[in-house]
Amino acid sequence: MLFYAIALFIVLVDQVTKILVRIHVDVGENISLWGIRFTHYENSGMASSLFQGYGRLFGVIAMMFVIGVLYYRRSGTRKGVMMECSLGFIVGGAIGNGVDRLIYGEVTDFIIRSGGILNVADHAIELGVLLLLIYFVVDYIGKRKASRG
Incomplete structure (x- = not known):
């Protein structure tokens, strides 16, 4: 349930901010x-504005993901709370950007950061990937300790 709640929250916040x-x-x-x-920037490509003009294709790829x-x-x-949270953020972000790509053929970006111009979905994906990496590191350390044990 946590997975779905996070994903839905991210999609709603992402879409509302983009509409505004x-x-x-x-x-x-x-x-x-x-x-x-x-x-306000419209990106018809992928990260870092690569492959401009393929927005709908990336939308299909996001939905397949x-x-x-x-x-x-x-x-x-x-399984676990960390995995559920991680995947919820990643899926919510993928759906948020995927919806834009499928409907408009491009993604609305607006948050200026040192790495470029992003949106709520992009930040959710980054947070989800960070949580996923933490999950795997903690899991790896736990398994090493158990095997020594």
């Missing part, structure tokens, strides 16, 4: 809100 940006900020316009810089994660969750042996 599309309505209130012109493409290329820069604004500052609460000390955070925003600019989500199906793969759902299958893994059903058949996978790795």
Whole structure:
């Protein structure tokens, strides 16, 4: 249930923020809100604006990824709160960006960061991957201690 709650929350927050940006900020316009810089950018490619013009293809790939994660969750042996949270953030982000790509052919980005311009879905995916890495490191250390033991 935690997995679905996180994924749904991410999709809703991501889509609402993107709608607000599309309505209130012109493409290329820069604004500052609460000390955070925003600019409206439309990306029809993938990360770092690579492969521009293939937005719908990446949308299909995102949905196939989500199906793969759902299958893994059903058949996978790795379980636990950290895994559920991690996959919830990753899937929520993939759905959020996948919806944009399938509907608009591009993703709305607006949060300026040193690594580029991102959105809520991108940050959720990054957080999910970080949690996943922590999960695997903790799991590995636990198995090493158990085998010595």
